[in-house]
Amino acid sequence: MLLQETLDLYEPENDTAMEDDLEEAIDHGILVSKLAFLLSKEMEMDENYCYTMAVAGMVHDIGKLKLGQFLYKRSNNTLTVEEMKYIRMHPAIGYEILKKYKYDDTILESVYHHHENYDGTGYPDNLKESAIPIGGRILRICDVYAALISDRRYRSAFNQETAINLLIEEVKNFDMGIFLAFLRVVHSEKFSDVNNFVHEINKKNYSWRKILHDGYY
Numbered sequence: 001m002l003l004q005e006t007l008d009l010y011e012p013e014n015d016t017a018m019e020d021d022l023e024e025a026i027d028h029g030i031l032v033s034k035l036a037f038l039l040s041k042e043m044e045m046d047e048n049y050c051y052t053m054a055v056a057g058m059v060h061d062i063g064k065l066k067l068g069q070f071l072y073k074r075s076n077n078t079l080t081v082e083e084m085k086y087i088r089m090h091p092a093i094g095y096e097i098l099k100k101y102k103y104d105d106t107i108l109e110s111v112y113h114h115h116e117n118y119d120g121t122g123y124p125d126n127l128k129e130s131a132i133p134i135g136g137r138i139l140r141i142c143d144v145y146a147a148l149i150s151d152r153r154y155r156s157a158f159n160q161e162t163a164i165n166l167l168i169e170e171v172k173n174f175d176m177g178i179f180l181a182f183l184r185v186v187h188s189e190k191f192s193d194v195n196n197f198v199h200e201i202n203k204k205n206y207s208w209r210k211i212l213h214d215g216y217y
């Protein structure tokens with residue numbers, strides 16, 4: 001059913017750029033899912049919670065697909081204030097979609113709060129510290145790391161060391177206990193599976209990647 005909803009957002013006359021956007025969104029979802037699962041395990045959460053967070057990771061940005069036409073078909077990379085307002089709606093839109101399909105409360109609250117910052121500067125509710133549901137705090141770290149180590153249409157991927165340094169610079173946004181657990185995950189043996197997956201997705205030949213690699217961006 002959720003797949004149907006996703007396909008409904010997808011208009012047949014759209015070109016390869018739109019297909020690439022959908023595939024990129026799915027790759028990002030899988031990556032965040034893997035990270036959220038490993039991080040929850042490292043935090044010694046029970047098996048059921050770890051799988052719940054794997055699902056939350058997969059669907060955390062589903063609200064962005066509703067904004068897809070507007071956000072992805074853009075020709076420049078500078079967001080206007082108006083566009084920022086739309087982007088900030090994606091956690092709430094995702095929440096509504098997932099609620100409709102009766103996803104459980106842990107997933108709903110994790111998705112709704114995945115852009116809250118630990119110091120209270122995030123959105124949608126400017127929640128601070130332990131007021132942010134733990135799933136939201138888990139997804140926040142996984143999402144930022146996943147974005148940094150992936151190629152984006154406006155920049156190439158950062159390597160693992162640089163990505164970690166950038167996370168450290170932004171550490172005010174994260175729960176320190178969860179962040180330290182995340183670092184243990186990154187430096188664990190089982191992380192090679194994640195690195196292999198990242199390697200595969202960064203090799204894909206998306207249409208926008210040709211532009212990226214031609215050096216226009």
Ligand SMILES: [Fe+2]
Binds near residue numbers: 115143
């Ligand atoms: Fe997001």
